Amino acid sequence: AQSVAQPEDQVNVAEGNPLTVKCTYSVSGNPYLFWYVQYPNRGLQFLLKYITGDNLVKGSYGFEAEFNKSQTSFHLKKPSALVSDSALYFCAVWVGNEKLTFGTGTRLTIIP
Amino acid sequence: DAGITQSPRYKITETGRQVTLMCHQTWSHSYMFWYRQDLGHGLRLIYYSAAADITDKGEVPDGYVVSRSKTENFPLTLESATRSQTSVYFCASNPRLGTDTQYFGPGTRLTVL
Numbered sequence A: 001a002q003s004v005a006q007p008e009d010q011v012n013v014a015e016g017n018p019l020t021v022k023c024t025y026s027v028s029g030n031p032y033l034f035w036y037v038q039y040p041n042r043g044l045q046f047l048l049k050y051i052t053g054d055n056l057v058k059g060s061y062g063f064e065a066e067f068n069k070s071q072t073s074f075h076l077k078k079p080s081a082l083v084s085d086s087a088l089y090f091c092a093v094w095v096g097n098e099k100l101t102f103g104t105g106t107r108l109t110i111i112p
Numbered sequence B: 001d002a003g004i005t006q007s008p009r010y011k012i013t014e015t016g017r018q019v020t021l022m023c024h025q026t027w028s029h030s031y032m033f034w035y036r037q038d039l040g041h042g043l044r045l046i047y048y049s050a051a052a053d054i055t056d057k058g059e060v061p062d063g064y065v066v067s068r069s070k071t072e073n074f075p076l077t078l079e080s081a082t083r084s085q086t087s088v089y090f091c092a093s094n095p096r097l098g099t100d101t102q103y104f105g106p107g108t109r110l111t112v113l
Helices: none
Strands: A003-005 A010-014 A019-021 A024-026 A032-038 A044-050 A056-058 A064-068 A073-078 A087-094 A106-111 B004-007 B010-013 B019-025 B031-038 B042-051 B054-057 B064-066 B076-078 B087-094 B108-112
Touching: A003 A087, A010 A019, A019 A106, A024 A073, A032 A064, A032 A073, A044 A056, A044 A064, A044 A073, A073 A087, B004 B087, B010 B019, B019 B031, B019 B087, B019 B108, B042 B064
Parallel strands: A010 A106, B010 B108
Antiparallel strands: A003 A024, A019 A073, A032 A044, A032 A087, A056 A064, A064 A073, A087 A106, B004 B019, B019 B076, B031 B042, B031 B087, B042 B054, B064 B076, B087 B108
């Protein structure tokens, strides 16, 4: 069975500082990994994905994520946080069984 | 407008009543999904559909029924609502599995009294 863990329910970062939202996964096989963002009273929006190739993936709004196979991680990063980055972030994994498995989410708060 | 829509956006009902949540997408995506979002659980898959007239259970299907007579519609019915079904429900679609992005509707907030 595949699973995703987001070890931090809440992350607080000062505006302008770098941010990291952590994600680890457990799968049998090669994973496809995704990050989605949810703003208040909205559905989830796609940020970025890792399918194959370069381990560093760049996505929307200046976010990037690094796939680390040895550590089974796919952490989301941004060099300089904006207040508008405050939202709920979900990591997800797919390994060929038709269902995308989501983590429990991390609430990111950027402090002005 | 193109996209994926859900109705109603908010619903309050009573225990034991039947409730149907609607989902409509304009892309003709093959795959459609229903999730529920609860604090501490993230998103959990209720049912999904690979095409019209093809549906399958997800992680938490008990108490729910789905149908898909047309590609663009995927209604979710709570046959006899319970308080534990109070949640935010999201519909999603994508054209293919795996590498394709899932597109989410705006959600329906359901309260069962």
